Amino acid sequence: MRIDKARDYVVDNLQYALNPSSIAVVGASRYPSKVGNKVVAELLEWGYTGKIYPVNPRADKVLGLKSYHTLKDIHDRVDLVFVAVPAHLVTAIVEDAIEIKAKVLVIATSAFKEIGREDLQNKITLRLRENKIPLIGPNLVGMGSPYNHFNCGFIPYLPVPGPIAMISQSGANLLAALGTSQEDHFGMSFFVGLGNKADVDFSEFIEYAQKDEHTKCLAIYIEGLDSPEAFVAACKKVTKPIVVIKVGGSKIGVKAAFAHTASENPEPDQYYDDLIKEAGAIRAVTWQEFLDISLAVGYQPPLKGDNIVMITNGGGAGLLACDHFERCGLPLHELSEISPLLATRMRAYMPMFGSPLNPVDIAGTASAIQYKGAFKQALRDPAVDGILGAICPTAVTDVSAICDAAIEVYEANKELNKPFIMICQGGKECHDAILKFRDHGIPAYASAEQAVNAIAALRKTAVK
Amino acid sequence: MRIDKARDYVVDNLQYALNPSSIAVVGASRYPSKVGNKVVAELLEWGYTGKIYPVNPRADKVLGLKSYHTLKDIHDRVDLVFVAVPAHLVTAIVEDAIEIKAKVLVIATSAFKEIGREDLQNKITLRLRENKIPLIGPNLVGMGSPYNHFNCGFIPYLPVPGPIAMISQSGANLLAALGTSQEDHFGMSFFVGLGNKADVDFSEFIEYAQKDEHTKCLAIYIEGLDSPEAFVAACKKVTKPIVVIKVGGSKIGVKAAFAHTASENPEPDQYYDDLIKEAGAIRAVTWQEFLDISLAVGYQPPLKGDNIVMITNGGGAGLLACDHFERCGLPLHELSEISPLLATRMRAYMPMFGSPLNPVDIAGTASAIQYKGAFKQALRDPAVDGILGAICPTAVTDVSAICDAAIEVYEANKELNKPFIMICQGGKECHDAILKFRDHGIPAYASAEQAVNAIAALRKTAVK
Numbered sequence: 001m002r003i004d005k006a007r008d009y010v011v012d013n014l015q016y017a018l019n020p021s022s023i024a025v026v027g028a029s030r031y032p033s034k035v036g037n038k039v040v041a042e043l044l045e046w047g048y049t050g051k052i053y054p055v056n057p058r059a060d061k062v063l064g065l066k067s068y069h070t071l072k073d074i075h076d077r078v079d080l081v082f083v084a085v086p087a088h089l090v091t092a093i094v095e096d097a098i099e100i101k102a103k104v105l106v107i108a109t110s111a112f113k114e115i116g117r118e119d120l121q122n123k124i125t126l127r128l129r130e131n132k133i134p135l136i137g138p139n140l141v142g143m144g145s146p147y148n149h150f151n152c153g154f155i156p157y158l159p160v161p162g163p164i165a166m167i168s169q170s171g172a173n174l175l176a177a178l179g180t181s182q183e184d185h186f187g188m189s190f191f192v193g194l195g196n197k198a199d200v201d202f203s204e205f206i207e208y209a210q211k212d213e214h215t216k217c218l219a220i221y222i223e224g225l226d227s228p229e230a231f232v233a234a235c236k237k238v239t240k241p242i243v244v245i246k247v248g249g250s251k252i253g254v255k256a257a258f259a260h261t262a263s264e265n266p267e268p269d270q271y272y273d274d275l276i277k278e279a280g281a282i283r284a285v286t287w288q289e290f291l292d293i294s295l296a297v298g299y300q301p302p303l304k305g306d307n308i309v310m311i312t313n314g315g316g317a318g319l320l321a322c323d324h325f326e327r328c329g330l331p332l333h334e335l336s337e338i339s340p341l342l343a344t345r346m347r348a349y350m351p352m353f354g355s356p357l358n359p360v361d362i363a364g365t366a367s368a369i370q371y372k373g374a375f376k377q378a379l380r381d382p383a384v385d386g387i388l389g390a391i392c393p394t395a396v397t398d399v400s401a402i403c404d405a406a407i408e409v410y411e412a413n414k415e416l417n418k419p420f421i422m423i424c425q426g427g428k429e430c431h432d433a434i435l436k437f438r439d440h441g442i443p444a445y446a447s448a449e450q451a452v453n454a455i456a457a458l459r460k461t462a463v464k
Numbered sequence: 465m466r467i468d469k470a471r472d473y474v475v476d477n478l479q480y481a482l483n484p485s486s487i488a489v490v491g492a493s494r495y496p497s498k499v500g501n502k503v504v505a506e507l508l509e510w511g512y513t514g515k516i517y518p519v520n521p522r523a524d525k526v527l528g529l530k531s532y533h534t535l536k537d538i539h540d541r542v543d544l545v546f547v548a549v550p551a552h553l554v555t556a557i558v559e560d561a562i563e564i565k566a567k568v569l570v571i572a573t574s575a576f577k578e579i580g581r582e583d584l585q586n587k588i589t590l591r592l593r594e595n596k597i598p599l600i601g602p603n604l605v606g607m608g609s610p611y612n613h614f615n616c617g618f619i620p621y622l623p624v625p626g627p628i629a630m631i632s633q634s635g636a637n638l639l640a641a642l643g644t645s646q647e648d649h650f651g652m653s654f655f656v657g658l659g660n661k662a663d664v665d666f667s668e669f670i671e672y673a674q675k676d677e678h679t680k681c682l683a684i685y686i687e688g689l690d691s692p693e694a695f696v697a698a699c700k701k702v703t704k705p706i707v708v709i710k711v712g713g714s715k716i717g718v719k720a721a722f723a724h725t726a727s728e729n730p731e732p733d734q735y736y737d738d739l740i741k742e743a744g745a746i747r748a749v750t751w752q753e754f755l756d757i758s759l760a761v762g763y764q765p766p767l768k769g770d771n772i773v774m775i776t777n778g779g780g781a782g783l784l785a786c787d788h789f790e791r792c793g794l795p796l797h798e799l800s801e802i803s804p805l806l807a808t809r810m811r812a813y814m815p816m817f818g819s820p821l822n823p824v825d826i827a828g829t830a831s832a833i834q835y836k837g838a839f840k841q842a843l844r845d846p847a848v849d850g851i852l853g854a855i856c857p858t859a860v861t862d863v864s865a866i867c868d869a870a871i872e873v874y875e876a877n878k879e880l881n882k883p884f885i886m887i888c889q890g891g892k893e894c895h896d897a898i899l900k901f902r903d904h905g906i907p908a909y910a911s912a913e914q915a916v917n918a919i920a921a922l923r924k925t926a927v928k
Contacts, residue, residue, distance in 0.1 A: 035829070035860055038860065039859075042859065110817040110827070114817065115817050139817075141858065153859075154858050155858075156857055156858070156859050157890075169780075171778070171780065172778020172780040172781055172858070173778065173780035173856075173889070174780075175778075175856055175890060176780075176781070176890050179891025179892070179893075180889075180890070180910075181891075182891045182892065183895060247786075247787050248783050250786045250787045250789065251795060252790075252796045252797075252821070252822065253783055253787050256782055256783050256823055256825075257783055260779030260825065261779065286784075286788070286911070287913060288913065313636070314634070314636020314637065314639075314640075315721075315724030315725065316633075316636040316637035316640075316687075316711075316724070317636055317640070318720055319687060319717055319721055320637070320711055320751050322714045322720050323711050323713055325714070325716075326713075326715065326717070331714065331715060332716045333716075351574075352575060352579065353578065353603075355720070355724070357716070357719055364635065364636065365499075392636035392639055392640060393643060394605065394635070394636070394639060395503075395619060395620050396497065396502065396618065425636075425644075426621075426642075426643030426644070427620075427643025427644065427647050430640075430643060447640075447750070447752050449751060449752065
């Protein structure tokens with residue numbers, strides 16, 4: 001339901017959604033195949049340290065924990081009430097939650113507005129608003145934070161810790177990102193699926209993210225905006241970079257977005273383009289770009305100018321990058337134009353058939369020592385605004401040693417505050433290097449175009 | 465050097481470049497850090513079963529093999545001569561190769577036309593043309609085929625076997641694809657790096673690929689075309705689908721392409737767009753798209769119409785796909801328009817909060833049995849031209865069981881000859897499913913947009 005602006009009581013209470021000291025899980029089943037069972041199982045598995053109160057009218061124990069027949073039987077402070085019972089039972093649960101003075105209510109259950117039951121959804125929402133209890137959902141997957149070992153919902157993974165707060169209207173895409181986080185070390189501070197967002201809206205999680213100490217950037221997936229003014233106002237208040245993907249702009253997508261999260265999209269896609277621009281956020285087009293850009297702005301400082309030096313041992317990666325830089329409106333400059341002295345110095349780190357043009361091609365024979373020298377010279381040159389490195393594994397490339405050398409140079413020159421991005425294109429050793437780079441705060445990607453998208457986004461954060 | 469059309473003697477002799485019964489490696493070093501040593505080591509490691517003759521004036525044994533001081537000392541048939549000695553020594557080797565009647569000469573050595581030594585490169589080329597010995601290179605990484613356990617060059621990996629012949633002017637990008645092949649089961653029939661392509665040109669490998677029994681599609685990476693007419697003519701002769709990525713179109717890319725593989729790009733990018741269209745090939749823009757599209761057209765039949773049905777357990781993946789289908793000029797149609805009966809039938813495989821719109825959202829609770837039923841109904845409906853499935857791992861999704869069910873339905877209905885593409889977006893179990901799908905000939909991808917790009921390419925192969 002529409003709000004004019006982010007409400008303070010909601011923003012304040014969201015701490016109980018992401019770092020509660022106690023949780024009641026209503027619909028906590030004894031049967032492992034049921035979602036209500038999974039919620040408790042995942043809380044336990046990922047090491048939640050607060051109190052868990054399963055609620056189930058027909059059980060005394062769930063997964064070894066004492067279970068309560070109703071919320072009112074708990075007789076203890078309950079921060080978060082997580083509801084996973086069929087829609088027709090929810091109204092009664094809401095009354096109980098009000099009575100026990102829960103701090104936040106999460107309704108995971110589907111079958112509300114998205115299948116035509118708008119009245120029921122609105123009735124519950126208004127009842128909770130009267131009592132100043134924020135409602136997250138309904139029709140959502142859950143939320144969590146790796147910093148709090150907190151995984152609350154129908155969520156098979158907890159992400160690796162990192163700088164990105166992901167606020168997603170889609171559960172499935174959020175889960176995909178969490179899986180990617182584990183596999184590809186896409187580090188997150190917290191995540192939440194908003195679902196139908198009957199009450200708590202984007203703007204409120206956006207303001208919460210600004211206050212969250214672990215969050216360095218916001219990654220927001222939108223299917224529809226009920227309160228665009230509140231969204232823009234919240235984004236403007238936030239000093240951290242914001243990346244947005246807005247879906248459902250296609251003809252059939254408008255209908256699919258309604259069927260999915262009851263999102264209404266009466267406006268053309270250009271409206272969202274303008275709105276996201278006004279909000280000072282960066283819009284991503286594809287899912288991959290959304291993740292790649294978020295990683296970059298989460299870990300790296302803004303790119304203050306367009307003097308980027310690319311250092312590669314493979315000309316092909318360099319060419320893919322050149323073309324994509326131009327496509328992104330950020331064409332590479334020749335090194336001799338950026339810094340004639342640097343162009344001369346670079347010769348020391350390459351064989352005679354290398355090229356100091358930019359991309360600087362230090363050739364397929366490049367060693368970790370050559371990479372290190374080239375990176376150091378480029379980073380320390382005052383004319384250079386940012387570095388893009390690429391490792392292409394030839395038969396003589398020691399990917400792991402080059403990775404370590406690059407991390408060493410990066411860390412020794414961190415105070416220069418220049419973006420440092422890597423491409424590692426190849427097989428297992430490249431994927432391992434990507435993970436290691438990311439663990440050290442260096443955004444690393446498997447293809448040139450992904451890295452260039454990341455750099456283009458860092459340029460945008462400088463001109464926000 | 466320019467050719468008017470693919471030369472028959474070259475196309476015939478390329479079998480010795482990819483399936484030689486004997487190889488001489490000139491510059492085979494005893495020292496493991498040297499590239500000349502790696503070439504022999506990789507041939508042995510990957511199980512090459514032909515004869516290997518190391519050539520080294522200062523060695524009698526290399527990696528346990530009898531070594532020869534010159535090519536002329538071999539006194540046995542040599543199909544392929546692989547040269548990895550410095551450029552100034554190459555002229556003498558060429559004369560020896562002519563004398564022993566080698567079938568193909570490969571010069572891996574760099575420092576020819578790309579650093580200004582065009583005269584030397586041309587002299588060698590003309591000398592070999594006089595003697596009808598195809599020259600591959602110089603300045604290249606190598607070639608190979610997993611079907612022949614043949615890895616010949618500075619190449620740390622052999623790809624997994626599959627339908628894609630990759631013909632690449634860039635060594636580094638070729639190596640990246642080979643690494644991806646191992647990690648992500650991007651199956652290849654053969655691969656070759658062309659480097660400066662002084663003599664043997666794209667057109668000749670294109671015609672060879674048409675004859676190669678394992679090749680079902682061609683993936684071609686171009687930095688510059690010396691003989692565009694020969695390229696177009698060869699593509700037109702080939703009945704297998706061809707995917708092309710052409711780089712170096714950006715302002716700085718033109719210079720970088722010359723520095724890399726001595727490629728000259730006097731024409732604007734639109735020229736290549738038109739040329740690739742005339743050739744009947746599909747042009748990819750980014751590297752990821754290049755791989756994704758190649759995989760699809762290598763494994764799947766053309767998409768004969770635009771009635772695609774998408775079946776997903778996550779609305780978010782469906783929305784990303786909808787929007788991207790529209791971006792690709794192939795908007796999804798509502799299922800009730802494609803087949804009203806199918807829309808009704810689909811209801812049997814989803815809960816009440818699912819949606820039969822298209823994307824068909826069978827919801828986060830979907831089981832392998834529900835997926836199987838939905839896939840079967842959609843595949844067998846005569847109005848349906850192709851299927852896009854998506855698996856999003858919720859806490860109750862059995863990704864592995866759904867993967868097996870999908871493969872079963874696909875294999876049982878193969879004679880229908882309809883494209884079947886999968887999205888598996890998430891963590892490790894999704895990556896495992898992607899590998900299994902690919903091993904069964906089903907192109908599977910980690911994001912919706914990649915899969916939609918693949919389908920759009922399959923539509924193009926139908927209208928070639």
